[in-house]
Amino acid sequence: MTEEKTHHPEPSYLVDTGKYKGLMAWLTSTDHKRIGMMYMYAMMVFFVVGVLLGELMRLELFRPGQQFYGPQTYNGLFTIHGIIMIFTVVIPGLAAVFGNFSMPIMIGAKDVAFPRLNLFSFYLYILGAAIALSSQFMGNGPPDTGWTFYAPYSIQTHTNVVAAVFGAFVLGFSSILTGLNFIVTMHRMRAPGMTFFKMPLFPWSLYATAWIQVLATPIVGITLLMIVAERWLRIGFFDPSLGGDPVLYQHLFWIYSHPAVYIMILPAMGVITEIIPTFAQRKVFGYKAIAISSLAIALVGYFVWAHHMYTSGMSPTARWIFSLLTFLVAVPSAIKVFNWVTTMYKGSIDVKPPFLFALGFIFLFMIGGMTGLSLGALATNIHVHDTAYVVAHFHYIVFGGVGFAFFAAIHYWYPKMYGRMYNFKRANWSFAFLFAGFNLLYFPQFIIGIMGMPRRYFDYLPQFTFGMQLSFFGGILLLIGIVLMLTNLFSKKGAKAPDNPWGGKTYEWTIPSPPPVENFEVMPEMGENEQPYDYK
Amino acid sequence: MQTETVHITPYRTYAWVLIALLSFTFLTITVTWIDLSAITVFVALTIASVKAYIVLTYFMHLKFESSLFRVFVIMVLAIYVLVIAFTLSDYLFR
Amino acid sequence: MGASNFVEGVDLAFKVIFGISLFFLAGITTVMLWFVFRYSRKRHPVAEQIKDNNLLEITWITIPLILVLLMFYYGYAAFSPQRIVPKDAIPITVIGKMWVWTFEYEGGKQSPVLVVPLNKPVRLNLHSEDVIHSLFIPAFRIKEDVVPGKNNFMWFIAQQPGEYDVLCTVYCGLRHSYMETKTRVVSEAEYEAWLKALPEKSNEPEGLVILKKNACTGCHSIDGSKIVSVSFKGMFGKSEKVMTNGSERSITIDEEYIKSSLYDPDKDIVSGYQKGIMKTYKGLVSEQEMTKIIDYLKTIK
Amino acid sequence: MEHRDDIGAKLGMWVFIFTEILLFGGLFLVYAVMRGNYSADFHQAAHHLNAFIGTINTLVLLISSATVAMSITAVQKGNNRLAVILLMITLICAAIFMINKYFEWGHKFQIGLYPGSDLMITLNHGQVMFFSLYFFMTGLHMFHLVVGGIILTIVMIKVQSGTINSTRYVLLENGGLYWHLVDLIWIFLFPLLYLVT
């Protein structure tokens, strides 16, 4: 590769240089940075819709009995809330946004391996989301199956299940193609000298994620197609009245959807692994352990799916096998937590907003993960399965984990994305509201879950009222936090950001903020003795 | 970045491979005529796997690609086999 | 003593898992906050670069590994007896149907509440007539899905007299959250007496039995209250506004109309309701049964 | 100059093939479970399939796979004309396969054996399941065959025009890989649906 130094600075990727200007320039761009940003904007829209749907549910649950709308509406609400949040927000999530924006720069590449395929994935994402959302407005009304589409209910209900299922199918393909792109990018386009074990840890986590995307998503794809076939053609794979097996549906669904939870969390863990050493100004502790634990989570996580089905009447043999495997997958997560905390030891810690969110992540993720353990044990799962306890578990880990990591990431890379800073004080306040509101919203759900409050309940017995009302107020605090954060980030321009505001060591901090179209003026190279996270 | 050493497979190899595949096809057909009852499926799948192995190594050039490709293929197949095995741990022990 | 024979084991597993978790949660959080405080840039301006430590790494792989295996063991130990039913357990068939539970005792006697004798093993055989439901008795710490086409079961020994909630935990449609009933634990003598008093065959009118069998009463009440849809009470002979092919018209509810409502419910939709909530009963309700339903509806004006 | 990375392109293709394998893998899993549940019925139902047509189609697919593989050798040796002929044979084989399938499915439809038909729901559950799987699996396979055919047609045109040549033929290799995948899946479908009666 020839390297000549240009004398005038390259224009940043935010400036339109191609044949189109304005919006069209964005929509046709194959620049990984722009695609990442487009994912982010789209996701925020879906996310805000999902949040409002969630708050609507809390409103109805404020008191037992019917308050504002009927059970059919409620059933539709949690279904589309789950579909939006899972399939359009957290599954593409950090990988699509920051994987696209930062990963190629972090490994010293100009772009991903297949830039046009990347843009195509984005449009598949939009298409899939549009199809899934259209289910609300067409046919016999919003689907009411829950995001899990359990057969045979999903085959018998008259509501518009096919559109939702088909939307999820298309979204799955978008996810597969992103994963494919990332695998090839990381194999073929690392900077010279950067071996796999010198790659930063966020790319590492994306690598593990990409393999899950590629190997697990097709299974749910084919399963959803089978649901469509059943509804249209009277083929009975899962409908017992035609000889099918509903438990088989659950197996197929969770073969994907359990690994999918690691699609969500691995990039989140990766981001945290970048943020902590940066703000502690200290080499990450146990680099190899963290890298390998990502792969271990991906691999073992593939074989624990049936822990969602302990009560479905599986064989006792299968139940204990899956319980045991579930516990094994907790160990690599524990390793990461220990390494993060030890990285802070004897560091020089600067508590800026990204770091604050990272601390919040660790705390909430621990609660989410540890309650996952009581779900993984056979006897305790039987009691709390399909109760509010599960709802609390996954909100803690999905939104306390992935959500807070997302916020951490956006506060971390914001200066690089926009070349601007934001107001730290307001960021800290938004963190305070988010953190307090979050715990007030979901912690009571653990308790009423153990008391026996089932999930997906439009109405409930009077003994759960107090917990439900605490949750409602928590929801309000959260909403304030969200508004504070979004206005802080997007309402007005902050001061100009330096190239390296946090003192980070990965490649994205060596280039201008915002980065030029080609990322690097001089393609980076990693020397024999260079290590990632070389803080001196 | 390593560059590829171009490997040209002679036509003759492909011809032999084709003949092998065709023979295995006839083998499965004859084998399933003889009723082996319980192990029919097993035999048929074994022969199919041998055929698949041949297709992967020669037609799909795995033999001549970098070992990375082979590792991946083995990994994917292993994961798939494990998925089946774990699913059957439910169905076979009901 | 717990409400059932499983309570003790399950609660012990909870305590072990929560105990270990709480210990780690508190420990890690404290250490983390201490580091943030002690090594903040103010107090510790220059970071020290610490080398990786394999021994430490192995320690914190091994200890959690042992602890999770311990958790697994407690979960397993409390669970495995749940699958081994004593031979002399009283068999009761549970029938789950969109939004009602029915408990069928030996001899075909049916009851909407589950009544069981104290200190006697009871085996519940779970049957579903439509979609998946799940029988959950929180006080007993047991739950098992009621899967159509599959013969799931569960068992327990009730150890304390009283009344406990029974809930459905697998989402099963519109009135999932109302699919609840009670279980009553009574002394053995009381149980025998109750069982004897339970009517052999329902002496309810035939039409009502058919309505209940098809779970019509899950949506249409017979006492005039509104559940999902119009109550059966006073339905026959009433005049009503319906939407047919998008235009509104007025009809009187007669035999013909009821028939078409059952066999082709989406044809005429009562104003204010949505299409598709009620499904067709073609093939499920015969002409004969239909006559009996109509006869019954005529009686509840 | 455009940056070109043939190994990367091939790696991408392989990863895509993995997803395809798992896509069908889901169906094979359903097949395995259902065969366990209804082995007698599967046994019965498989007799209704025409093993002769199945065999012909197997042979046709194997030959087409061999010719695709040979066309790569031809291009590598600079013999584009031969490569085009070989690809043409592949496409003809694909057409024969489709025609066979047309007759096979057509016959089934004629006697009223298709998903959702009145005859179908009179059969017992295991047989319905067998035929459902048969139509779903062969249908999805056929879809892949058509896609593969389109890809190879494009590739053939490029070989003809010389865009694909002895220094730059990764597109042909990838098209070939996809075609072999179609073959690979058939290798398993054939005995499981037609032979193991």
Ligand code: HEA
């Ligand atoms: C990002 C998503 C995410 C992640 C990462 C996880 C992680 C885990 N989950 Fe969770 N889960 C969900 C999302 C997620 N889950 C969702 C969405 C559902 C509901 C689906 C639905 O039904 O709708 C669900 C449901 C669910 C169930 C089924 C509940 C039921 O319906 O009955 C179970 C059961 O085993 C489970 C277990 C676990 C476990 C053991 C982990 C582990 O990976 C956690 C590991 C982490 C830790 C253990 C914490 C860190 C460790 C330490 C601090 C050290 C100390 C620890 C030890 C001593 C071990 N989860």
Ligand code: HEA
């Ligand atoms: C990402 C996943 C996600 C998120 C963020 C949320 C957010 C919220 N959820 Fe939930 N929820 C689910 C996933 C999620 N949910 C799923 C899968 C189900 C199960 C559905 C089913 O049963 O089928 C469920 C079910 C569920 C129920 C239970 C329904 C029932 O069983 O009866 C309730 C009840 O109130 C609820 C409430 C809320 C509320 C009030 C919010 C929010 O209003 C809280 C506000 C959130 C935030 C303030 C920030 C979170 C930020 C991020 C995740 C990342 C941000 C990304 C970008 C900005 C791009 N949700």
Ligand code: CUA
């Ligand atoms: Cu029955 Cu939920």
Ligand SMILES: [Cu+2]
């Ligand atoms: Cu899981």
